[in-house]
Structure formats: structure tokens, C-alpha cells
Amino acid sequence: MFKPSDRPRVFALSCGVDFPAALIDGLLARSDGPPEALARVNLIVNTRRMARRIRDILDAGPARLLPRISLLTDLDHGRDSAALPPPIPPLRRRLELAQLIGKLLDRQPDLAARASVYDLADSLADLMDEMQGEGVDTDAIRNLDVSDMSGHWARSQAFFDIAADFIARAGVDGLDAQARQRRMVETLAARWQKAPPQHPVILAGSTGSRGTTLMLMQAVARLPQGAVVLPGYDFDQPEAVWASLDASDHALAAQDHPQFRFRHLMQAFDLSPGEIRPWTDTPPPSPARNRLVSLALRPAPVTDAWMEEGPRLRDLEGATADMTLIEAPSPRAEALAIALRLRQAAETGQRAALISPDRMLTRQVTAALDRWNILPDDSAGTPLHLSPPGRFLRHVAGLFIGRLTGEALLTLLKHPLTHDGAERGEHLRQTRDLELRLRAKGPAFPDAVSLAAYGETNGRSGPWLTWLGTCLCGQEVSGDRPLTDWIARLREVAEAIAAGSAAQGSGTLWQRNAGQKALQVVEQLSTEAAHGGAMTAMEFADLLGALLAGQEVRDRDAPDPRIMIWGTLEARVQGADLLILGGLNEGVWPEAARPDPWLNRALRAQAGLLLPERRIGLSAHDFQQAIGAPEIWLTRSTRTDDADSVASRWLNRLTNLLGGLPEQGGCAALAAMRARGQIWLDWADTLEEVKRQPAAHRPAPRPPVAARPRQLPITAIKTLIRDPYAIYARHVLRLRPLDPLVKTPDALLRGIVVHKILEVLIRDSLEKPETLTRDGFLELAARLLEEQVAWPTARRLWLARIERIADTFLAEEDARQAHATPQWFEHPGHLPLPPLNFTLTGRADRIDRDKTGALLIYDYKTGVPPSPAEQRKFDKQLLLAAAMAEQGGFKEIDPTDVRGAAFIGVGASLRTVPAPLDKEPPAQVLDDLKKLIALYLTQEQGFTARLALQRDSHGSDYDHLARYGEWDRTAAATPEDLT
Numbered sequence: 001m002f003k004p005s006d007r008p009r010v011f012a013l014s015c016g017v018d019f020p021a022a023l024i025d026g027l028l029a030r031s032d033g034p035p036e037a038l039a040r041v042n043l044i045v046n047t048r049r050m051a052r053r054i055r056d057i058l059d060a061g062p063a064r065l066l067p068r069i070s071l072l073t074d075l076d077h078g079r080d081s082a083a084l085p086p087p088i089p090p091l092r093r094r095l096e097l098a099q100l101i102g103k104l105l106d107r108q109p110d111l112a113a114r115a116s117v118y119d120l121a122d123s124l125a126d127l128m129d130e131m132q133g134e135g136v137d138t139d140a141i142r143n144l145d146v147s148d149m150s151g152h153w154a155r156s157q158a159f160f161d162i163a164a165d166f167i168a169r170a171g172v173d174g175l176d177a178q179a180r181q182r183r184m185v186e187t188l189a190a191r192w193q194k195a196p197p198q199h200p201v202i203l204a205g206s207t208g209s210r211g212t213t214l215m216l217m218q219a220v221a222r223l224p225q226g227a228v229v230l231p232g233y234d235f236d237q238p239e240a241v242w243a244s245l246d247a248s249d250h251a252l253a254a255q256d257h258p259q260f261r262f263r264h265l266m267q268a269f270d271l272s273p274g275e276i277r278p279w280t281d282t283p284p285p286s287p288a289r290n291r292l293v294s295l296a297l298r299p300a301p302v303t304d305a306w307m308e309e310g311p312r313l314r315d316l317e318g319a320t321a322d323m324t325l326i327e328a329p330s331p332r333a334e335a336l337a338i339a340l341r342l343r344q345a346a347e348t349g350q351r352a353a354l355i356s357p358d359r360m361l362t363r364q365v366t367a368a369l370d371r372w373n374i375l376p377d378d379s380a381g382t383p384l385h386l387s388p389p390g391r392f393l394r395h396v397a398g399l400f401i402g403r404l405t406g407e408a409l410l411t412l413l414k415h416p417l418t419h420d421g422a423e424r425g426e427h428l429r430q431t432r433d434l435e436l437r438l439r440a441k442g443p444a445f446p447d448a449v450s451l452a453a454y455g456e457t458n459g460r461s462g463p464w465l466t467w468l469g470t471c472l473c474g475q476e477v478s479g480d481r482p483l484t485d486w487i488a489r490l491r492e493v494a495e496a497i498a499a500g501s502a503a504q505g506s507g508t509l510w511q512r513n514a515g516q517k518a519l520q521v522v523e524q525l526s527t528e529a530a531h532g533g534a535m536t537a538m539e540f541a542d543l544l545g546a547l548l549a550g551q552e553v554r555d556r557d558a559p560d561p562r563i564m565i566w567g568t569l570e571a572r573v574q575g576a577d578l579l580i581l582g583g584l585n586e587g588v589w590p591e592a593a594r595p596d597p598w599l600n601r602a603l604r605a606q607a608g609l610l611l612p613e614r615r616i617g618l619s620a621h622d623f624q625q626a627i628g629a630p631e632i633w634l635t636r637s638t639r640t641d642d643a644d645s646v647a648s649r650w651l652n653r654l655t656n657l658l659g660g661l662p663e664q665g666g667c668a669a670l671a672a673m674r675a676r677g678q679i680w681l682d683w684a685d686t687l688e689e690v691k692r693q694p695a696a697h698r699p700a701p702r703p704p705v706a707a708r709p710r711q712l713p714i715t716a717i718k719t720l721i722r723d724p725y726a727i728y729a730r731h732v733l734r735l736r737p738l739d740p741l742v743k744t745p746d747a748l749l750r751g752i753v754v755h756k757i758l759e760v761l762i763r764d765s766l767e768k769p770e771t772l773t774r775d776g777f778l779e780l781a782a783r784l785l786e787e788q789v790a791w792p793t794a795r796r797l798w799l800a801r802i803e804r805i806a807d808t809f810l811a812e813e814d815a816r817q818a819h820a821t822p823q824w825f826e827h828p829g830h831l832p833l834p835p836l837n838f839t840l841t842g843r844a845d846r847i848d849r850d851k852t853g854a855l856l857i858y859d860y861k862t863g864v865p866p867s868p869a870e871q872r873k874f875d876k877q878l879l880l881a882a883a884m885a886e887q888g889g890f891k892e893i894d895p896t897d898v899r900g901a902a903f904i905g906v907g908a909s910l911r912t913v914p915a916p917l918d919k920e921p922p923a924q925v926l927d928d929l930k931k932l933i934a935l936y937l938t939q940e941q942g943f944t945a946r947l948a949l950q951r952d953s954h955g956s957d958y959d960h961l962a963r964y965g966e967w968d969r970t971a972a973a974t975p976e977d978l979t
Helices: 019-030 048-059 078-082 090-107 114-134 138-142 150-168 177-194 211-221 239-244 260-269 287-296 305-312 316-320 331-348 359-372 388-399 406-413 424-441 448-458 463-471 483-499 512-531 537-549 568-573 601-607 612-626 649-659 666-688 714-722 724-732 747-767 774-788 792-819 868-873 877-886 922-936
Strands: 010-014 042-045 068-071 201-204 226-233 323-328 352-355 376-378 560-566 578-581 631-637 698-702 711-713 820-832 839-850 855-861 898-906 910-914 973-977
Touching: 010 019, 010 260, 019 048, 019 201, 019 226, 042 048, 048 068, 048 568, 090 114, 090 150, 090 512, 114 150, 114 177, 114 211, 114 537, 138 150, 177 211, 201 211, 211 226, 211 260, 226 260, 226 612, 260 612, 287 305, 287 316, 287 649, 316 666, 323 331, 323 666, 331 352, 331 359, 331 560, 331 578, 331 631, 331 666, 352 568, 359 376, 359 560, 388 406, 388 483, 388 512, 388 537, 406 424, 424 448, 424 463, 448 463, 463 483, 483 512, 483 537, 512 537, 560 568, 568 612, 578 612, 612 649, 631 649, 631 666, 649 666, 698 724, 711 714, 714 724, 714 839, 714 877, 714 922, 747 774, 747 792, 747 820, 747 839, 747 855, 774 792, 792 820, 792 839, 792 898, 792 910, 820 877, 839 877, 855 877, 868 877, 877 898, 877 922
Parallel strands: 010 226, 042 068, 042 201, 201 226, 323 631, 352 560, 352 578, 376 560, 578 631, 698 973, 711 839, 855 898
Antiparallel strands: 820 839, 839 855, 898 910
8 A cells, every 4th residue: 555665654634624535535545456455454543433434434335345443542452452451440540549638638638628639639640641641750750840849849749649659559450541551552562563564554633642642653654554644734834834843942832833743743753844745635625725824823933924924825815705704792692693504504405513612602502503493413412410310310419418408309309300200290299289388388498207297287198208208308418428338329319219109110310321321420430439438428429420520421312414513623523514613712712721730831841741732732723624624614702791702812813914914805805704704693683683562661550449459457558558569469460479499597587586586585574574584585585596497507696686685675675564564466456447348457566555554566677667757658557556456456455545656676786666656646547548548449540560669779579560670660650441
């Protein structure tokens, strides 16, 4: 296949060429022997997707014997692998490192936070992999010049000792994957040197960015029938530019250039740029564009070449004719424009791919395509921890951490994998009823006892509640437990919850691709659990979440084969008519360099490890390879969710170069690219346009008189005055706001508890006056808070507030009881208002009777009590209570004069606000109320929304129903008769 040569045999293909197709074309063109000659070819590629694409091309025909295709990582066969120790599972290494790091932090807690154990273990494992892959031994790390960073180095040295011990034991317990791969390549290269294979061996698609891969490429290129085929090689780059990329001179400055890897490879192979020959004569889709991009991406030290070579560029219009630039105002607009173009590609039969490292962008595009029932073939799939089984397992692990909340309980009960073994419909009905109960009455932390009480009260006792109490309640675990116990408990509980109360097994938990992948993670963790030691429930949940997040699953049915979403590496596998390069912003593409907790750039360079710029350089090469496709879209959003964005350095260079070549038509070409993009952005805006509804009016519904409420509590009169619409919604439409699912120690609960404490305190003091002391008050408060409030922090805070007001309250209470005796607590009442056929109801917190027989009415407020002025105009609660008492409206209390009434504010401070009975006599208040009620019992009176709220910021439970926000307080009410 190849002529004999004493030089390494290296070929390349230009940027933009369909690499797999051109690779096969060149292979077939060189296979001029018998049919079986092609079958002797060993073709080594770098990704499974590349291997699949090559097979698809060959399978398309005509019929022929096929070459043997293998992966760079698939060298583990034959006698070479038998002589090496077995590979150590990465999970085992991670668990072992985490244990050692945890023990180190226990001895030296100042080194790092205990919660960072697994992150440190991952980072240290990555460093070990890199050291072994690049052939850097531990002595090279220990001998680094760290004179300027001795403090940080001393802290890091303890962790390096752990890594050094693992590497030193390599071959005894087994080898890490990277170390074993390097040993395999070294063994294979040594064997080939002694007895080189005579059949063709071709390594294609790799840039040689890793030391082990470069070693294999060197071995292949020197075989009698060996060859290396490079992707995305810049044949337009001048010799002087290649020389400026000399790795020995600009190692720290040039690694972010897309062709730097190839310069490094040339030095390793002792080749000049001219000795790298084209694999085929296939021209790139746009040679002019390749020349433009090559010049735009020149290394920073030689960008003065723009001034010299820029004027010599020709056909800029042709170079950019098939390029579109999208500069969207938001990520959503960018995603919609891309989705519209992909939709057009699907309709016209064009093969199109979106390439982006921004997974949020690709998910938004997928969601936008769903409106047209287009399902793209996403190579990345979905992160396993976001799949239904992944979420389910994380929820189950969360049961072990702490007390079960109503929110966590219902989250699991409503999960699609819960109780799907049998009788799923009955399970959902029971879940709905339980949710309404938990929302209305709690408790905040359900347990088996409270669920059993719920079943007895509502007649719902049965297998479902028994299953609920057994599987979901009481699962919290304190202290450390072996990882083997945790994983066994997780699987047992998860399968029981998935099966439900009417079936055995595990339901559909482990079914489909996502379920099978989740089961694989659980089984791997179970296999290696013996190496994980003991851990807390929180540490186990974090470990499980991290393992699930590290896996991806493709659980899609029949995606559109013409519409694809790829990662940046897959730009080398092109074969698409249209490539959309999305998310071209700094920090996205290229991604920001990852922080290294161990070595800075200078130390990495000393040790011979990879620099952070290497990743940027690889992204740059992916960009240069992709931008050479037949049709290109370059897209970015000018603003992220919270800040302006910065264009990717490569896009910035390209636009700056075009903008600096007006005489060659660069400015016009750039303007045309933007104009083509603006068309699609305008269409995206049109797609997003909402057909505006007629402007909403301030509602003032007038329901029939017969439908209007005939009974209201005294606390609702304030609402009738300030926001009549809320009375209409609650008492005419009978709408009730749903209680929150997440129970919190809110103002409502605090009011209920404080009312209960004061009621019990005053009631007990009537029989035992000695209880009305500070110690007795605080002891009672502590006991009732313990019974009524499930949150320890809230109990402490509320008790502290009571302590601050205890002395003042007791002193005032002594004064109150010196003149009157408390007799009624939480006392109900109702008062008919003839001839209106209307009843006023209410409940008094406390009613005292003085020595003359007159009444005193008190109401406790944990918030700010209303001022006398507010009581006169709006807040009529105490005034109406006094009127009810004087009319005999309270049960078992004859009509009696009311001598006084007051709000007792028991908030952060104690404040007593009397009701203005002298200025608002009860008889007058009652007469005014009758006039108000009579007005609302006429057809002409509407229930106006937000009629007289004290502040615009005050909200109502029914503002959304009134469409508040589409109108404001300046809008006139629009009465509307309802039938």
C-alpha cells in the first residue's frame, strides 16, 4: 500500500474535509492489490462515533472485504495484555483516595474542608492519570523549584505523598487505566520494533495531544506499512508561522493555537511541514475560507502578518458566501434562530448539525424543535442524574439524611417510577388526598404515627398507608456506616418504593436505557463498596449524586438522523451539509481554564505536564476544523442571563480581520453575514410574538344578590372595605388559596402558638396565681413551643422574643387583672343584622369582666397592631366585637356595656393599642356596618378589586384572578353584571 521509506509516514486532510469519507477514499485508492488486501488493513481511530461513521460508509457498498477497525483505547488484547496486571476500576481508585484524604484531613483539618474529600479525590486521580499518561514520575514532581510558594507546596505535598504511594504500588495491586494504556503502548512499540507487522496499520483522526497517543503514533508512522492521518491540518500556514510555534521556545504562549499540536508532533517525528502530505486530492469545501481563517487565527506574536498578508487575500465574498453570523440579544433568541434553521434543514432533507459545548444551549434548541416534533440525534444524551431513575435514586438517598418533610414525601410519591408495579391509579388518588391533608393541617415532618392517625381519622387505613410508613418514613440514619450498608439499603428501599404496596420486585425502575444505566452504576458501587469505608448519609448522597452525574444516557426513540447535536470533538467526524457553531462566547467556547489546586502553569511546564492552554488549543482546532464545512453558522448571544457577554476570541479575530479589509470587500462580506443572520433573528422574534389580548380593566363584578354572602366574620369586614374583590372570590366563587406544601415557621404559625401560650397562661393563672411569674411563663412557653413547633431554630428565636417581653407583659397583666377578671377565651359569637338577612360572626381572643360587670375585650397580635386611626377607617375588628358584645352576640354573654377594648401586640416588643370606642361608639359602628352591608346587597354595587389597599405593595390572594398588573390603582373600575 505504501512505498518503502526511512522517514515517518504522516499524511493529513485539510480543514472542512469530510474526514471519514476522505479517509476511506484514500484507503481505497491505495488498495490496488487483491480483494483480501483491504481486509489486512488495521485502521485505528480515536472515537467510537468515527468508527461507526466509517463502517456506515463502507456498508453503503459496493460489496467488499472490510478493514479491521479498532480504537486507540482498544489495544487490550493478545499476549501484551496477558503480561500486564489487570486494570483497577476507576471507582475503586476514587474510593481509596477519598478514604486516605479523609484520614489526612482528620489529622490535619487545616489542609482543606472535610466536605471537599471527593472533589479532592477526583482532582488527585486526574493528576495521577495525567502523570502516568504523560510519563511523568513522582520524582519530577518532588524536584520542582517551589522557592516562591513554599507554604502552598507544603500543604500540597501531603496529598502528593498519597498519589506517589499509589503510583509506586502500580503493578502490585493493578494498574490505573492510563498507566496500563501507556504500558500497553510501550510493549506494543517494543514488539513492533523487533518484529514489525507487514500489513498496513493506519492511525487516523488523532492530533497526538496526549503523550501516550503520541508514542503510539510514532510507532505506527515508522512501521513498514504504517501511516498516520491527521485531521484539520492547515496547509495554508507559511513555514515561518510553523517555526513560530516551536514548542521549545513558546511552550507557555503558543499552546492555544489550533495547529500547535501538529508542530509538537513534527518535532517528535523530526519532520518539516512540507513532509506532511495530503492523504487525498479532495479539496476543502471552501479553500478561500480556509485561507481567511488560517490568517485570522495566526499566533498572537505574528498577527502583524495581517498587515502583510491581508491585502493579498482574494475572494472574501466567496469565502463568506455560505457563512451566517448570528449575534442574538439573548440565549433564547439564539436557540430559536438555530431551531428554525434546523427545522428548514429537516424539511429540505439537508444534513445539519449543531456543535456546541454549551449544554444549556443545546437543550434549549432541543426544546424549541419539539414544537415541530423534530427530535435531534444528540450524541451527548442526558446526564444520568437528570433522568427519571437518577432523580429517583437521589431522592431515596435524601431520605437517609434527615427528617422526612412533606415536600420530600410528596416529591417521591409523585415520581413516575414510584408505585408503578401495580395499581398506579389508586396510588395517585391516595397521594392527592394526602397532599391536601398535609397542605391544610400538616404535620411539617410526617412520620408513621401521624400517617396512621390520618388513616384512622379519614377511614383510609390499609396496605397503602402501611407501605408508606414502612418504606418512606423513618429512614433517616445518623452517624457513619459502611458504604456496603448504604448501597444495600439504597437498593432495598428504592425497589420497595418503586414496586409499591400491591406488587413485588422493583417496578420499572431498572428498565429502559436510563434504568439499566442506573442499575449498572449501583452494581459497580456495590462491587467496589468494600473499598469505600464508612461515611455519613450526606457523604453517601453526595457520592451517589456525583457518580450519577458522571454518566450520560441516550434514552430517545427514533431521532431524526439528519438533525444532529454534537460536541466539539465530533467536528472531526463531520459529514454534514450545514454546521452550526453555537455558543461562541468566551468562557463557553473556548471554556475557561479549569483551576488546578496542585500545580500552577509554571510548575506544570517544569514537570512536563499539560498546560491549561492545551484545552483551549484543542477547542481552537475543533473550531478551525468545523468552520471549513460547506455551510456554516456562527452564533452567539450578546448577553447572558445576568451580564453582557464577550465574543469568542476566534470569532473576534475573524470579524476584526474582515472589518480591517474594506478594499478587499471584507466589511461588505461581514455586513452580509450579519444581514443573513438578522433575517433569522427577525423570524425568531415573529415566532415569539404573543397576540396581545385586549387590555384588562379593573374588575368590579356584580353577582346576583341571591349569590352574595349572607354571613361574614368580623375579620373580613376590613377586607370588604379595602379589597371587596377578595370577598367576591372567596365567598361568592368559593375559591380558597391552596396551603403551601413546604411548611415553614411562618407568621401564621407563630400567631397560633403565641395565642395558645397566652390563653393557657391566663387561664391557669385564674386557679393558680403563682403561675403568673416569669419562670412559669417561660416554662409554659418552652413546653408549648416544643409541642407545636417542629423547627428547633424557630423555637429558640420565638422563645427569645417572649423572654424580652415577659416582664413587661406580666406587669401589665397584673394591672389588668387588678381591675377585671378574665372569663372567656377564644369565645365564639354571631349577631344577626335585621332586616338585612345577614349575620356577623366572630371570635374574641379574650373577654374580661370588671367589678361593675362591664366587659373588656382583648385581641393578641404577633404583628403590628392597627393604630386607632386605622381602626376608625378600616380595621373594625375590635370595634365590631364590642358592638356584638353590647348586642348580646357572644355565646352565653348577655348584652353588656363594653368599657374598653385593646390590641395587645406581642411582637419584638410589647405594645398595647386601645380601640377608639369614645370616637367610634359600638352603636354607631354597627349602624355604619349595616349601611355597608346593605350597599353590597344591591345589584348596582360591584366588588371592586383593590379598592382601598393601604399600600400598592400589599398583595391579595386573588390579584392574579383580578389580573392586577395589567391595570393599576389609577384605573377606573368596570362594573360587570354576572348571571
